[in-house]
Amino acid sequence: MIGLAPVYGLAGLMFAAFAVLSARDRRNRKRWGNALFWGLLAVSFLAGDRLGDAGNGLLVVALAMIAGLGGLGRGEPATTSPEARRGLAARFGHRLFAPALVMPAVVAAGALGLKALTFGGRPLVDPKQATLIALAAGALLALGAALALLRQSPLAALQEGRRLADTVSWAALLPQALAALGAVFALAGVGEVIGRLVADWIPAESRLTAVAVYCLGMAGFTMLMGNAFAAFPVLTGGVGVPILVHRFGGDPAAVAAIGMLSGFCGTLMTPLAANFNLVPPALLELPDRYAVIKAQVPTALPLLVVNMGLMYAFAFP
Numbered sequence: 001m002i003g004l005a006p007v008y009g010l011a012g013l014m015f016a017a018f019a020v021l022s023a024r025d026r027r028n029r030k031r032w033g034n035a036l037f038w039g040l041l042a043v044s045f046l047a048g049d050r051l052g053d054a055g056n057g058l059l060v061v062a063l064a065m066i067a068g069l070g071g072l073g074r075g076e077p078a079t080t081s082p083e084a085r086r087g088l089a090a091r092f093g094h095r096l097f098a099p100a101l102v103m104p105a106v107v108a109a110g111a112l113g114l115k116a117l118t119f120g121g122r123p124l125v126d127p128k129q130a131t132l133i134a135l136a137a138g139a140l141l142a143l144g145a146a147l148a149l150l151r152q153s154p155l156a157a158l159q160e161g162r163r164l165a166d167t168v169s170w171a172a173l174l175p176q177a178l179a180a181l182g183a184v185f186a187l188a189g190v191g192e193v194i195g196r197l198v199a200d201w202i203p204a205e206s207r208l209t210a211v212a213v214y215c216l217g218m219a220g221f222t223m224l225m226g227n228a229f230a231a232f233p234v235l236t237g238g239v240g241v242p243i244l245v246h247r248f249g250g251d252p253a254a255v256a257a258i259g260m261l262s263g264f265c266g267t268l269m270t271p272l273a274a275n276f277n278l279v280p281p282a283l284l285e286l287p288d289r290y291a292v293i294k295a296q297v298p299t300a301l302p303l304l305v306v307n308m309g310l311m312y313a314f315a316f317p
Contacts, residue, residue, distance in 0.1 A: 002125040007136040012045030018162045022075055030073030034166065037066045041173070060177075067170035074166045077159035088150065099146035103138035110134020167282050171274035174226060178272065182230020186237065195238030207248045208312055214239045215308045218259050219266035219300075226272030228263030235259065244315070254315035262307045268300035269293060 019039035025031045040059055048056055066072065080088070089096065111131045117124040125133050143157055165172060198213055217239060221231035240259055244250040267273045270293070277292045288294070 001123055002133060004126070004129050004132060007129075007132055008045045008048075010136055010140075012042045014158075014161065015039070015042035015045065017158045018042075018165055021077065021158060021162050022166075025075045025077070028073050028075040030071060031075065033066055033071030034073060034075060037063060037072055037170075038165065040066075063170075063173065072166075072169050074169075075162060077163045077166075079156065079159045079163060092149065095149065099142045099149060102142040102145050103135070106138030106141055107131065107134045110137060164283070168274075168279050169282075171278050171282075174272065174274040178226040178230050182225055182227060182233065185225075185230070186233040190234050190238070192238055194234065195242050198239050198243060207316065210239070210243050210248060211308055211312045211315075214244055214255075214259055215262035215304060215311065218263040219269075219304055222263040222266030223270035223272065226267075226270055226274065228260055228267055231263050231266070232256075232260060235263075248316060250311075250315045251317060255311065258307050258311040258315060262304055265300045265304040265307065268296040 015038045019035045019037075019042060022028065022031050022038060023035035025034075028034065040063055043051075044056065044059055048059075051059065111134050114125045114130040114134055115123070115127045143154075146152075147154065147157065194217070198210070214235060217235045218228065218231055221235055222228045225231050236256060236259060240255050241252070244255050245252050267276060271278055271290065277296075278289060280286075281289045281291050
């Protein structure tokens with residue numbers, strides 16, 4: 001049965017290639033810092049399950065020290081110039097979107113169809129990981145389509161990938177780190193502590209206050225963790241289920257769904273959601289790195305209020 005091992009291996013090989021190319025980039029004065037950073041990340045994907053908890057912990061500390069001490073710099077990959085890209089855009093036109101559309105098509109087909117495939121009476125792929133496996137397959141097929149269309153070498157794809165990775169820098173790891181932080185908070189019982197504090201503070205009959213605390217808490221914890229999925233088990237386990245569902249009789253599906261939407265409001269307002277809010281300004285080379293957040297706050301705050309109203313009005317039969 002195919003699991004996540006090939007997916008991790010593919011990601012590890014990609015980061016290993018970034019490390020080698022960074023080490024050879026003599027125009028980047030911090031090339032060794034980049035090479036070490038992407039190399040350690042490659043090791044985590046390729047051999048993380050064999051390093052043990054202590055080994056992985058030391059690896060994470062090393063990554064944090066390289067990034068925190070300014071060891072990363074932006075390289076200058078041997079890639080096309082802006083003028084060359086404009087020429088290719090004029091030449092290929094809308095056909096340039098074809099490789100980009102391959103990936104979502106493959107992911108959709110794989111997520112729906114891979115679970116049903118069997119070999120020798122057993123599932124061909126792990127049903128729980130079908131979407132991620134389809135994503136990896138879609139990336140490879142999209143890469144092949146792009147290389148065939150543009151008639152470029154695989155090295156060109158790796159150089160462009162390194163250029164993107166150097167632009168995003170350490171923020172590329174932030175979603176992964178924040179998801180782990182959410183798991184740590186949940187295992188540490190933070191949600192239970194919050195639940196006890198809220199239960200002691202909220203009046204027994206005040207459903208409106210409980211709704212406000214849950215929705216605002218989801219948004220606030222998401223801003224701290226950078227990920228609504230990390231905040232969800234903490235707030236839902238501490239406030240959503242014991243108070244809104246058990247005490248006030250709320251519909252679990254409605255409470256959870258609107259609570260997650262409230263968390264997404266926090267996503268719009270935090271720099272810790274780097275993949276959404278810091279990466280786009282970096283890629284577009286905007287002078288204000290917080291431009292996306294500033295544009296989203298006027299939408300996020302009213303939407304949070306609307307979510308509280310929807311939960312209060314419709315989540316309680």
